[in-house]
Amino acid sequence: MPAKDYANTRFSGLDQIHTGNAGALKLVWSYSTGVTRGHEAAPLYVNGTMYYVTPFPHTLVAIDAATGAKKWDYNPKPVPASKGVACCDEVNRGAFFSNGRLYYVTLDNQVVAVDANTGREAWKTRVGDIQLGESMTMAPIVVKNKVLVGNSGGEFGVRGWIKALDATTGSVLWTGYNTGPDKEVLIGPDFRPPYAEDKGTDLGVTTWPPDHWKIGGGNVWGWVSYDPELDLIYYGTANPGPWNPDIRPGDNKWTAAVIARRPDTGAVAWAYQFTPHDVYDYDGINESLLADLPIGGRTRKVLLRAERNGFFYVMDRATGRILSAEPFMYTNVVKSVDLNTGRPIEDKSKAPGFNRMAKNICPAVPGAKDWEPMAYSPKTGLVYIPAINLCMDMEGVEANYIAGTPYTGHKTLMYAGPGGHRGEFIGWDPVQNAKRWGIREQFPVYSGALATAGNVVFYGTMDRWFKAVNAITGQVLWQFRTASGIIAPPMTFRGMDGKQYISVADGVGGWAGSIVAAGLDARDGYADKGFVNAMKDLPAHTSSGGTIYTFALP
Amino acid sequence: MKYTAALLALLSTLAVSCNREKRLGNVTPGAAASVQGTRESELQPGAVIPSADISNPFEGNYDAMNQGRRLFSQFNCSGCHSPGGGGAIGPPLIDDEWIYGNNPANIYETVVKGRPNGMPSFGGKIPSYQIWQLVTYVRNMSNAAASRKGEK
Numbered sequence: 001m002p003a004k005d006y007a008n009t010r011f012s013g014l015d016q017i018h019t020g021n022a023g024a025l026k027l028v029w030s031y032s033t034g035v036t037r038g039h040e041a042a043p044l045y046v047n048g049t050m051y052y053v054t055p056f057p058h059t060l061v062a063i064d065a066a067t068g069a070k071k072w073d074y075n076p077k078p079v080p081a082s083k084g085v086a087c088c089d090e091v092n093r094g095a096f097f098s099n100g101r102l103y104y105v106t107l108d109n110q111v112v113a114v115d116a117n118t119g120r121e122a123w124k125t126r127v128g129d130i131q132l133g134e135s136m137t138m139a140p141i142v143v144k145n146k147v148l149v150g151n152s153g154g155e156f157g158v159r160g161w162i163k164a165l166d167a168t169t170g171s172v173l174w175t176g177y178n179t180g181p182d183k184e185v186l187i188g189p190d191f192r193p194p195y196a197e198d199k200g201t202d203l204g205v206t207t208w209p210p211d212h213w214k215i216g217g218g219n220v221w222g223w224v225s226y227d228p229e230l231d232l233i234y235y236g237t238a239n240p241g242p243w244n245p246d247i248r249p250g251d252n253k254w255t256a257a258v259i260a261r262r263p264d265t266g267a268v269a270w271a272y273q274f275t276p277h278d279v280y281d282y283d284g285i286n287e288s289l290l291a292d293l294p295i296g297g298r299t300r301k302v303l304l305r306a307e308r309n310g311f312f313y314v315m316d317r318a319t320g321r322i323l324s325a326e327p328f329m330y331t332n333v334v335k336s337v338d339l340n341t342g343r344p345i346e347d348k349s350k351a352p353g354f355n356r357m358a359k360n361i362c363p364a365v366p367g368a369k370d371w372e373p374m375a376y377s378p379k380t381g382l383v384y385i386p387a388i389n390l391c392m393d394m395e396g397v398e399a400n401y402i403a404g405t406p407y408t409g410h411k412t413l414m415y416a417g418p419g420g421h422r423g424e425f426i427g428w429d430p431v432q433n434a435k436r437w438g439i440r441e442q443f444p445v446y447s448g449a450l451a452t453a454g455n456v457v458f459y460g461t462m463d464r465w466f467k468a469v470n471a472i473t474g475q476v477l478w479q480f481r482t483a484s485g486i487i488a489p490p491m492t493f494r495g496m497d498g499k500q501y502i503s504v505a506d507g508v509g510g511w512a513g514s515i516v517a518a519g520l521d522a523r524d525g526y527a528d529k530g531f532v533n534a535m536k537d538l539p540a541h542t543s544s545g546g547t548i549y550t551f552a553l554p
Numbered sequence: 555m556k557y558t559a560a561l562l563a564l565l566s567t568l569a570v571s572c573n574r575e576k577r578l579g580n581v582t583p584g585a586a587a588s589v590q591g592t593r594e595s596e597l598q599p600g601a602v603i604p605s606a607d608i609s610n611p612f613e614g615n616y617d618a619m620n621q622g623r624r625l626f627s628q629f630n631c632s633g634c635h636s637p638g639g640g641g642a643i644g645p646p647l648i649d650d651e652w653i654y655g656n657n658p659a660n661i662y663e664t665v666v667k668g669r670p671n672g673m674p675s676f677g678g679k680i681p682s683y684q685i686w687q688l689v690t691y692v693r694n695m696s697n698a699a700a701s702r703k704g705e706k
Contacts, residue, residue, distance in 0.1 A: 084634070084672025087643060155633070397637075398627070404674060406633025406643070514642065521649050524640025532640055 002042050002094040002139045002489070003373065006226040007290035010375035011451045012492045016500035017553060018454030022468040022477040025551045028501065029068030033061065036544040037517045038487055038509020040371075041094030041139070042448065043548055044102070045493035045503075046116060051102055052505065052548055056083060056090035058106045060114055066495050068550065072119035082108035085135045085404065087155040088511035089518065093371075098142035098167060105136035111149050111165055123170035127151075127163055133404050134158045141224040142167055143233060143263045150220020154238040154283065155529075157407035160218035160255070162235060164266060174266040178218030178237045178254050180204045185254065186266045193270055194320035195342035198253070207251040207276075215401055216248070217241035218255040222285025222371050227301075230318055232260045232269055234288035234303060239281045244396035244409030246353040251276035256284040258305065260320065270320035272342060274307055279351045280333065280394070281365045281410075282308035287373045289383070290317060293431055295324075304430055306374055306385045308367025309334045309344065314430055326433040328426065329368035329387055330418050333361055352410070357395040364392035364414040365529065366444065366512065373489055375451035380471050382436060384457045385426040386445035389417035390534055412530030422534060425449070425459050425467075427474050437474030439467075443538065444512055447504070448489025460486025462508055463541040466549070482506040484545025485538075487513060499552055507546035508538070517544045592659035610658035611683075612690045622691025625684055629676070639695040644673065647695045656696070661689045 004010050017025065033039065037055035044051040050065040057078055062071040083090050086107055095104035101122055102114045109128030114121055127149065128134035133156025140149045146164040154160070160178040165171065176186040181202045193199055200206070205213055219238040226233045237259060240252035256275035261268050275282045289304040295314070303317035310331030314323045325337035334344045352358040366388050374385045392414040399409025416422045423441035428434070447460035455471040462485035468478040485508030492502045509517030514528050515535050525533030593605050612618035626632055634644035645653060654664050665685050668675030676685070 080671050081668075082672070084643065084674060086672075400628055400630060402630055405630035407630070408633055411637060518641060519645065519651075520636075520641040521639070521646035524636055524638035524646070524648060526638045527636035527640025527646070528642040529636075532636075 001096050001141065002044065003223065003225065003287070006141070006143070006228065008223060008225040008287045008373065009289060009291065010373060010449060010489065011377050013453045014492055014494055014500045015452065015454035017452065017456055017502065019456060019470050019477060021553055022454070022456045024553055025468065025478050025480070025502065026554050027480070028550045028552050030550070031063055031068050031070070031548045033505070033507070033546040033548065035059070035546045036507065038089040038091045038513055039505040039507030039546050040091040040488050040510055041505065042489040042491045043503045043505065044095055044097055045491065046097050048496045049116070050503065051095060051097070051116070053092045053095050053104050054546065055092060055507070055509070056107055058092050058104070060095065060102060060104065060119070062119060063548070065493065065501070065550070066497065074114050074119045074121065076106050076110060076112045076124065078106040078108040078110065079130070082130045082135055085130050085133050085153070085156055086137070087152065089509045089514055091137050091510055093137055093139040096140045096142050101167070103140045103142055103147050103167065105138065105140060105149055107135050107137065109134055109136050109151070111140070111147060111170065113167070113170060125165060125170040125172065127172060131404050132158055138221045139223070141226060141233070143226050146173060146263055148224050148233060148263070150235065152219050152221040154217035154219045154241050155406050155408050156404070157215035157217070157241050157401050158219060159214055159216060160220055160237055162220045162261070162266070164263065176261055176266040176268070178220070178259070179208070179213035179216040185268060186261070187268045191268050191270070192319070194272055197341065197343070198271060198273070203253045207253045209248060209250065212248050215241060215407065216252060216255065220285065222283070223287035223373060225288045225290055226263070227290055227317060231262060232317070233263050234258060234260050234290070234317065236284040236286055236288065238283040238285050240278055242399035242407045242409040243281050244353065244399050245277060245279040245351065246396055247399055247409060249277070252278065256282055258284060258288055258303070260317070272315070272320045275309060275344065280361060282367055285371060286369060289374065289376055291376055295431060304376065304383060306369045306383070308363065308369065310363050310368035311337060312428065312430065312433065324433055328385060328428055328435065329363060329389060331362055331368065352394040353396040357393055359393045360391055361394060362391040362417055363388065364390035364534070365412060366390065370446070372446045372487070373448040375449040375457065377451040377457070377471055379453055379455060381429065381431065382471065383428045383430050384449040384451055384459070384471070385428050386447060386449055386459055387424045387426050388444040389419065389422055389424055390414050390444065391417045392530060408529070411526055413525050414530045414534040416534065423461070425469070427471070439469065439474060439476065443535070446487040446510060446512055450490040450492060452492055458490040458502060458504070460488070460490065460504055460506070462487065462513060462538065464506070466490070466504055480549070480551070482549060483547055484508050485513060485542040501550050501552045503548060503550045505546070505548045508542050508544060513538065515539060516542060592655070592657065592663065594655050594660060608659040610686055610689055612686050613658065615690060618687045618690040619694050621684070622687040622689070625688050626691055629680065631688070647692055650696060656693065658689050658693065661692055662686065665689070
């Protein structure tokens with residue numbers, strides 16, 4: 001599975017590659033995917049075969065992991081018109097392997113199941129509609145023979161949901177909406193929110209202007225994790241729509257939240273909104289990393305979140321109560337989180353709106369960390385966070401809802417945060433809430449992190465470096481110049497020959513890299529929702545690309 | 555006198571629009587179909603027939619350009635192409651690269667017909683004169699940007 005395990009640790013127990021020999025890593029083979037948009041998926045390895053899902057048209061390719069020889073590919077044939085509703089490049093975050101099949105989603109709202117041996121399609125189910133501005137980009141998770149998937153479209157006035165499909169047949173078993181009446185959100189008598197303000201009836205309706213929840217966002221384009229003992233799946237919801245907050249007074253539940261549901265029925269066990277009445281597009285879709293940590297003298301079952309607002313949350317994953325929330329990057333909008341009420345204490349003077357250009361908001365829209373996933377090493381006790389150091393000016397403008405077209409209503413300009421570096425790869429102690437070390441990067445770090453038992457962590461940069469780092473000290477042990485920038489998570493596997501390999505895909509793009517992948521014009525800083533202003537120099541460092549690299553010790 | 559002038563104007567308008575709306579009737583076998591819209595490729599097999607460009611009725615009209623600017627935002631063109639035309643989900647409109655051509659009729663048809671890689675089809679949803687206003691604004695975007703070449 002893309003996250004290594006249900007807990008989303010992205011930690012491998014392999015230790016053949018360690019701090020003493022990582023410097024000797026050599027390229028074994030490379031494979032060109034044939035696509036040159038943003039590559040956001042990690043490769044999957046199963047029994048000698050590597051599988052990769054490319055950006056649109058989402059070809060699933062099977063490669064001999066030892067030699068790089070192509071075995072077969074499968075093309076789900078998504079409609080090209082779906083590219084018109086993809087907010088942030090034509091990406092896909094990967095497949096999930098379960099029971100002999102690979103499961104993934106397409107931009108045009110299909111969920112596909114493919115036989116992992118033959119490449120034949122087992123089933124394909126359409127679950128959304130591009131005419132509503134809906135698309136899908138996330139990596140599914142399969143739990144108890146149910147394929148869990150969610151939709152994208154927070155920039156298109158799409159109502160967010162998570163669905164479970166029968167992994168055998170592809171039929172939809174349940175749909176849990178993230179806005180609207182309790183009956184549709186699947187909030188029932190077993191709902192136990194950790195904070196008093198979330199107790200009430202139909203809060204997914206009453207915290208919005210009339211009927212606005214129907215086009216309110218709260219999408220599910222990030223990661224889903226699972227605790228088999230508690231039998232809970234955890235995922236986050238994206239921003240409320242439109243971005244202009246003045247159009248939607250109210251807390252806008254249940255957007256920008258983390259939600260725990262029962263996988264069998266979808267019933268909500270608990271929910272917590274990181275950002276009520278979000279004004280900065282601080283999506284809550286980041287990974288919920290599950291770990292058992294020694295806190296306050298005993299082992300606590302926690303859920304870790306490095307959030308867009310710059311705070312690192314340690315939460316009790318059974319109840320949703322926050323144990324601690326401390327900033328891991330510079331932030332000037334959220335001052336603290338009230339642990340009694342759960343509410344963030346915000347600097348309201350920084351809120352944008354109609355005729356209100358708020359300046360120097362830190363972090364910027366992508367947050368201190370966006371979807372790019374962190375990793376946790378039980379050996380070092382550290383969490384490895386790929387982080388972004390950007391600030392922004394933002395203003396709210398009129399937004400018109402027309403189904404199938406963007407519904408945002410903002411003017412934004414992003415730029416480097418304090419220090420001038422736009423990214424950092426951080427080694428963070430989640431128990432002490434302290435930064436142990438950080439590697440500053442010129443560009444936002446959009447690759448995921450990989451942690452290994454050899455105490456080597458891996459990440460890639462948008463300016464074409466793939467790095468191996470000492471997990472304890474943060475010293476760079478090895479780096480390799482890839483052909484294009486990296487925005488995907490690396491992975492590691494033990495080959496059939498018993499050797500440990502490291503693989504990663506390059507191919508710059510995504511929202512941050514669209515100036516390259518989509519050829520945007522650097523003269524308009526407001527372009528790409530304000531990202532162009534912060535990435536004008538990216539084309540000087542990289543072109544688009546798409547190659548999978550596999551490394552090993554000689 | 556006024557009536558005569560008005561009648562003449564009406565007749566000439568009808569004459570012009572009649573010609574423009576003229577459909578292909580019985581096509582003589584062997585005769586070539588003419589291009590009703592506008593070409594989207596410079597490549598023509600055989601001898602080159604000069605393009606009969608449909609011109610923008612609002613070309614050079616500042617009021618039309620301003621209306622176009624308003625419509626660009628109202629119809630959410632700015633959502634995909636960015637308010638300043640630098641591009642995002644859709645390609646930039648301020649540079650000199652035009653996937654589907656930059657003469658007024660090309661842009662008009664892009665808006666009406668949509669394009670295969672994500673440009674929605676607005677045909678039948680907004681009136682023709684508003685599309686020409688948008689065309690006026692969009693063509694002005696790249697002209698304005700060209701004069702700002704080199705500016706950061």
